[in-house]
Amino acid sequence: SGAMALFGRRSRPKLIIFILGACTAGYLIFHKNKDKEQGSASRRGVLTGGTAEDTERLQKPVYEKPPLDINALGELGRPVKLELDGDEKKKEEESIKKHQINIYLSEKISLHRRLPVIWNPLCKELKYDYIHLPTTSVVIAFYNEAWSTLLRTVHSVLETSPDILLKEIILVDDYSEREHLKEPLERYISSLRKVRLIRAQKREGLVRARVLGASIATGDVLTFLDCHCECHEGWLEPLLHRIKEDESAVVCPVIDVIDWNTFQYLGNSGEPQIGGFDWRLVFTWHTVPEHEQKRRSSPTDVIRSPTMAGGLFAVSKKYFHYLGTYDTGMEVWGGENLEFSFRIWQCGGSLEIHPCSHVGHIFPRQAPYSRRKALANSVRAAEVWMDEYKELYYHRNPHARLEAFGDVTERRKLRGKLGCQNFKWYLENVYPDIHVPEDQPGMFGMLKNKGMVNYCFDYNPPDDNNVAGHQIILYPCHGMGQNQFFEYSSDNEIRYNTREPAGCATVQPGTEYLTIHLCRKPGLPVPEDHKFILREDSTLFHIKTQKCVQAIDKSDAGSPAPALRPCTDTNFQKWFFEERQ
Numbered sequence: 001s002g003a004m005a006l007f008g009r010r011s012r013p014k015l016i017i018f019i020l021g022a023c024t025a026g027y028l029i030f031h032k033n034k035d036k037e038q039g040s041a042s043r044r045g046v047l048t049g050g051t052a053e054d055t056e057r058l059q060k061p062v063y064e065k066p067p068l069d070i071n072a073l074g075e076l077g078r079p080v081k082l083e084l085d086g087d088e089k090k091k092e093e094e095s096i097k098k099h100q101i102n103i104y105l106s107e108k109i110s111l112h113r114r115l116p117v118i119w120n121p122l123c124k125e126l127k128y129d130y131i132h133l134p135t136t137s138v139v140i141a142f143y144n145e146a147w148s149t150l151l152r153t154v155h156s157v158l159e160t161s162p163d164i165l166l167k168e169i170i171l172v173d174d175y176s177e178r179e180h181l182k183e184p185l186e187r188y189i190s191s192l193r194k195v196r197l198i199r200a201q202k203r204e205g206l207v208r209a210r211v212l213g214a215s216i217a218t219g220d221v222l223t224f225l226d227c228h229c230e231c232h233e234g235w236l237e238p239l240l241h242r243i244k245e246d247e248s249a250v251v252c253p254v255i256d257v258i259d260w261n262t263f264q265y266l267g268n269s270g271e272p273q274i275g276g277f278d279w280r281l282v283f284t285w286h287t288v289p290e291h292e293q294k295r296r297s298s299p300t301d302v303i304r305s306p307t308m309a310g311g312l313f314a315v316s317k318k319y320f321h322y323l324g325t326y327d328t329g330m331e332v333w334g335g336e337n338l339e340f341s342f343r344i345w346q347c348g349g350s351l352e353i354h355p356c357s358h359v360g361h362i363f364p365r366q367a368p369y370s371r372r373k374a375l376a377n378s379v380r381a382a383e384v385w386m387d388e389y390k391e392l393y394y395h396r397n398p399h400a401r402l403e404a405f406g407d408v409t410e411r412r413k414l415r416g417k418l419g420c421q422n423f424k425w426y427l428e429n430v431y432p433d434i435h436v437p438e439d440q441p442g443m444f445g446m447l448k449n450k451g452m453v454n455y456c457f458d459y460n461p462p463d464d465n466n467v468a469g470h471q472i473i474l475y476p477c478h479g480m481g482q483n484q485f486f487e488y489s490s491d492n493e494i495r496y497n498t499r500e501p502a503g504c505a506t507v508q509p510g511t512e513y514l515t516i517h518l519c520r521k522p523g524l525p526v527p528e529d530h531k532f533i534l535r536e537d538s539t540l541f542h543i544k545t546q547k548c549v550q551a552i553d554k555s556d557a558g559s560p561a562p563a564l565r566p567c568t569d570t571n572f573q574k575w576f577f578e579e580r581q
């Protein structure tokens with residue numbers, strides 16, 4: 001091929017023709033297949049009457065793991081803490097600095113290690129019709145990945161995937177610079193069955209690298225994995241079974257954490273969490289809501305999820321092409337997961353997590369390379385899929401309006417061609433738990449004081465997963481939304497709703513200062529101490545204490561802050577919202 005170098009055992013016969021054919025046929029098929037409610041029995045595994053020996057034979061992986069050495073480092077996902085000194089300690093630290101993963105340790109752990117058995121025992125009871133399950137191509141894109149984490153991913157797929165189901169692994173090199181990923185990698189994989197390598201001829205980014213890998217895949221199903229994963233025993237069958245049942249289901253495994261420093265496998269057999277987002281278009285995790293629990297009839301049933309976390313999912317190849325693969329106008333990574341999630345749901349598919357499929361993923365200490373383009377990617381997602389709700393996003397990220405996001409004409413056309421639902425439908429039917437802000441004119445943005453000019457309400461939550469508990473302060477206004485974004489609701493709440501679930505201003509018990517608590521759950525009445533009346537004269541009157549919010553120079557914590565004081569006629573008790581600087 002002119003655009004790329006291609007290695008591995010198989011060539012790509014008549015591939016382009018096949019893909020074009022699949023797109024056209026797919027369009028017809030999936031439009032007829034929108035009603036997918038099915039009996040619960042068919043959602044489970046199917047036993048076909050074969051003997052236990054038959055099943056064992058069919059389950060045989062591409063390669064068997066070497067015999068268990070229980071004393072080996074990190075075996076069975078145990079944490080490792082190396083006692084190092086001097087030069088060795090330095091090497092370890094350098095490897096962490098370079099990769100954001102403890103690669104020094106990774107190199108000492110077997111590429112074939114086993115993981116602890118953590119799945120729900122009910123999952124072991126499921127039986128699969130191996131002969132009739134679709135086959136899969138596992139697509140793994142990488143950029144400058146370390147040798148051991150990449151190859152542990154490859155071996156783990158080969159050693160946990162039944163030979164009969166795994167068509168191939170497609171490694172996509174997104175134009176890496178590191179030497180070990182060049183000839184040494186080619187040499188290494190040439191001795192492995194079913195592993196192919198394709199190289200981009202320039203830096204494409206995760207999105208286009210994945211589409212490149214998908215374009216040469218020969219399996220029925222595309223399974224995308226990250227390049228530092230370890231698959232749990234039995235991870236593949238539930239994904240393929242579900243897609244066989246419903247070709248428009250996009251199915252994610254449960255993502256278990258592998259610690260970047262100790263390589264401990266932190267699996268959990270309990271109910272996994274599902275994906276959501278907040279109005280900054282940041283991905284969030286949530287517990288399975290009650291309506292979804294009611295819909296399922298067994299703990300081994302799939303769980304519908306409004307969004308996916310990122311790179312790990314399986315999708316019918318035909319359906320992936322029908323849906324328009326990825327938005328290839330997106331750069332590097334970030335935002336593509338939400339875009340794809342919206343598209344799946346709005347265009348008639350479903351996004352699900354299979355509680356019986358577990359894959360470990362090393363979450364690096366921090367992102368190892370730049371995601372400068374993530375903002376443009378999010379804007380593309382908003383512009384194509386969110387209709388008027390994109391304003392809620394822009395209000396919270398005023399600078400996103402200025403971002404050059406390229407041309408989305410083709411993606412909007414795709415939306416029209418597929419007859420996709422609007423974003424209102426998505427919110428009401430797929431993500432009813434998200435709170436949709438009102439954003440009434442003049443009632444959101446920076447909350448500014450008239451006396452202390454150019455000081456704004458400012459709030460920093462304790463961490464990414466917990467919005468509540470800290471004190472609200474006053475800080476010079478920056479006009480960037482984010483931690484200075486507040487909304488005044490028609491229920492008289494001062495909402496900090498860049499996060500989901502949102503926080504609400506209240507009074508810290510025993511003090512005169514404001515703090516953030518979780519807002520009430522939808523449908524419940526607003527607690528009295530969350531109610532502030534924004535009055536005609538611009539004062540903010542706290543009903544419960546009968547006091548007014550005043551800007552003061554020095555709180556107990558030393559910084560300027562809003563505090564409750566008896567109401568008087570002063571500009572320090574007058575407040576107003578401003579959207580932008």
Ligand SMILES: [Mn+2]
Pocket residue numbers: 226227228361362363
């Ligand atoms: Mn990753």
